[in-house]
Amino acid sequence: MDYAIQTDHLTKTFGNFTAVNAISFEVAPGEIFGFLGANGAGKTTALKMLTGLLKPSSGQAWVAGIDVTRKPEHVKRRIGYMSQKFSLYEDLTVRENIRLYGGIYGLKRTDIKSKTTTLLEKLQLEPYADQLVVGLPLGWRQKLAFSVALLHEPRIVFLDEPTSGVDPLTRRQFWDLIYEAAHTGVTLMVTTHYMDEAEYCNRVSIMVDGKIEALDTPRNMKKAFAATDMDEVFRKLARQA
Amino acid sequence: MNRFFAFVLKEFRHIYRDPRTMLILFGMPVVQVLLFGFVLTNEVKDANIAILDPSKDVASIRLTNKLVSSGYFRVAANLQSPEQLEPAFRKGSIKLALIFPSDFGHTLDHEGTAKIQLIGDASDPNTATTLINYANAIILNFQQEYAQSSLGVQQAQTPLILAETRMRYNPEEKAVFNFVPGVMTLILMLVSAMMTSITLAREKELGTMEILLVSPLKPLQIVLGKTAPYLALSFLNAALVVLIGMMVFGMPMRGSFLLLGFECFLYMFVALSLGILISTRAQTQMAALFVSALSLMMPTIVLSGFLFPRESMPVFLQAVGTAFPATWFIPIIKGVMIKGVGLSYLWKETLVLVGMAVVFIGVSVRNFKSRLE
Numbered sequence: 001m002d003y004a005i006q007t008d009h010l011t012k013t014f015g016n017f018t019a020v021n022a023i024s025f026e027v028a029p030g031e032i033f034g035f036l037g038a039n040g041a042g043k044t045t046a047l048k049m050l051t052g053l054l055k056p057s058s059g060q061a062w063v064a065g066i067d068v069t070r071k072p073e074h075v076k077r078r079i080g081y082m083s084q085k086f087s088l089y090e091d092l093t094v095r096e097n098i099r100l101y102g103g104i105y106g107l108k109r110t111d112i113k114s115k116t117t118t119l120l121e122k123l124q125l126e127p128y129a130d131q132l133v134v135g136l137p138l139g140w141r142q143k144l145a146f147s148v149a150l151l152h153e154p155r156i157v158f159l160d161e162p163t164s165g166v167d168p169l170t171r172r173q174f175w176d177l178i179y180e181a182a183h184t185g186v187t188l189m190v191t192t193h194y195m196d197e198a199e200y201c202n203r204v205s206i207m208v209d210g211k212i213e214a215l216d217t218p219r220n221m222k223k224a225f226a227a228t229d230m231d232e233v234f235r236k237l238a239r240q241a
Numbered sequence: 242m243n244r245f246f247a248f249v250l251k252e253f254r255h256i257y258r259d260p261r262t263m264l265i266l267f268g269m270p271v272v273q274v275l276l277f278g279f280v281l282t283n284e285v286k287d288a289n290i291a292i293l294d295p296s297k298d299v300a301s302i303r304l305t306n307k308l309v310s311s312g313y314f315r316v317a318a319n320l321q322s323p324e325q326l327e328p329a330f331r332k333g334s335i336k337l338a339l340i341f342p343s344d345f346g347h348t349l350d351h352e353g354t355a356k357i358q359l360i361g362d363a364s365d366p367n368t369a370t371t372l373i374n375y376a377n378a379i380i381l382n383f384q385q386e387y388a389q390s391s392l393g394v395q396q397a398q399t400p401l402i403l404a405e406t407r408m409r410y411n412p413e414e415k416a417v418f419n420f421v422p423g424v425m426t427l428i429l430m431l432v433s434a435m436m437t438s439i440t441l442a443r444e445k446e447l448g449t450m451e452i453l454l455v456s457p458l459k460p461l462q463i464v465l466g467k468t469a470p471y472l473a474l475s476f477l478n479a480a481l482v483v484l485i486g487m488m489v490f491g492m493p494m495r496g497s498f499l500l501l502g503f504e505c506f507l508y509m510f511v512a513l514s515l516g517i518l519i520s521t522r523a524q525t526q527m528a529a530l531f532v533s534a535l536s537l538m539m540p541t542i543v544l545s546g547f548l549f550p551r552e553s554m555p556v557f558l559q560a561v562g563t564a565f566p567a568t569w570f571i572p573i574i575k576g577v578m579i580k581g582v583g584l585s586y587l588w589k590e591t592l593v594l595v596g597m598a599v600v601f602i603g604v605s606v607r608n609f610k611s612r613l614e
Binding site for chain 2 (some may be wrong): 051052053076077079081082083084085087089091092096099100101102103104105106109132155158
């Protein structure tokens with residue numbers, strides 16, 4: 001089987017500090033893969049290696065079948081990325097942001113136009129198309145940012161705490177978008193702080209001090225730790241460490 | 242290319258939507274040139290002048306009175322012979338001398354034209370130039386009055402007074418118009434280095450830099466795309482400063498515009514690479530601002546010869562000054578604009594700037610890449 005993401009003892013050290021310690025896992029196409037861990041557990045570093053931003057110290061990683069260490073530029077064309085910090089430019093309008101990302105990813109002008117129309121319609125943002133993004137509520141911005149990350153039809157999308165600071169209702173709507181994308185075969189790798197969101201994932205990995213301490217479906221994980229919810233799993237795991 | 246264009250377009254939008262950036266880009270150059278220009282050229286109230294007037298006729302006395310009544314000049318000495326001119330200047334008691342020919346009124350009335358000589362003390366070139374400009378303006382005004390008054394014989398046209406100006410002690414006008422090249426150097430450094438370092442730091446601060454790095458845009462494209470608009474605007478600024486210098490302050494332009502443009506471009510490129518270098522280190526806009534202001538602006542103002550002549554600096558500071566691009570750029574502008582010399586005279590300075598450009602851009606690209614290791 002061709003995995004969407006595959007790592008083999010992926011490691012990153014900064015001097016004496018090992019941020020990511022020989023992690024190995026596979027993510028299947030169309031899977032929603034939760035990437036959990038406390039602050040400083042190494043999630044962001046791992047994500048940076050998978051997106052070609054950081055070179056691994058040792059080990060290997062393949063994203064969309066491409067060796068990240070050798071051809072990071074090829075990986076970049078095939079992935080989408082949305083970060084915890086806001087990914088859109090506030091002083092550009094909704095339409096200009098869409099056009100910018102379309103342009104950066106090398107889409108044709110006609111494609112950008114038609115995609116903009118569909119996207120605005122889908123998010124019901126038509127009335128705000130020519131307003132600066134700074135005026136949009138946070139939840140709308142996040143949905144827009146996610147849709148923009150999907151604009152060039154990537155096979156894999158990395159979401160780095162996409163819902164932080166968003167109200168529960170909007171978070172739920174955001175997850176609807178994630179499911180929708182997964183249904184079309186897009187693989188999603190999501191980091192999050194919200195343990196209720198971990199339940200929405202197909203499978204979840206929990207990182208502690210640079211290592212993956214647990215990796216399973218949320219249901220199996222709860223069973224294994226005799227916990228009622230993912231929050232309890234997380235706390236029990238953290239206590240062990 | 243399409244990618245790059247989309248990216249550059251975005252940067253232009255950032256610039257024109259931010260009033261503060263626009264103010265720095267276009268308000269500051271104008272204010273600075275005018276401010277420095279006037280501050281460095283004022284103090285022309287009651288300037289001491291000497292008059293040498295062998296003709297002592299109605300026209301010459303009226304012109305003298307008109308100069309004095311303007312409030313800018315005060316007659317400190319009435320000279321009897323040209324020999325007294327030199328000691329008067331040497332003593333420093335006069336800033337300007339006005340010399341009439343012995344037949345001033347006569348030739349003005351009968352031939353419709355007369356010559357006078359204005360001699361300025363160019364050891365203080367800014368003041369001398371201003372005084373001469375003022376005197377010329379008053380003389381021009383006098384001509385028209387003189388024509389209208391009944392004193393003159395029937396005149397078909399306004400009589401012409403040809404004022405010939407001379408600079409004493411400093412005939413090549415070394416250090417004249419010091420401020421236009423200086424301000425230009427400062428502004429270009431400010432816009433090219435400081436603004437680029439801030440705009441790059443802003444992407445980092447907002448987290449959008451990550452998005453860009455994850456995109457298929459190459460690091461070099463990101464840097465170029467972010468700096469290209471500033472390069473274009475800097476160029477516009479340079480033109481603006483030169484224009485104000487020429488129109489408002491009578492700065493000469495004796496050399497080639499093409500060469501001036503090329504040298505400006507080179508200097509801006511050096512400044513841009515410095516800005517990029519700073520941004521590879523600075524994580525926030527504030528840090529970028531402080532580092533650029535301290536490490537670039539101060540030396541540009543103090544050590545480059547803009548405000549203080551480099552000749553009078555201690556050798557150590559002169560040596561430190563050579564490390565900054567401004568020190569090399571100021572002689573270039575002065576050379577092209579005031580002396581009208583070409584590349585054959587300025588090759589050394591130009592070569593130093595080229596060298597700096599290569600070194601700085603090399604180091605900053607390496608730094609930018611190593612961030613990703």
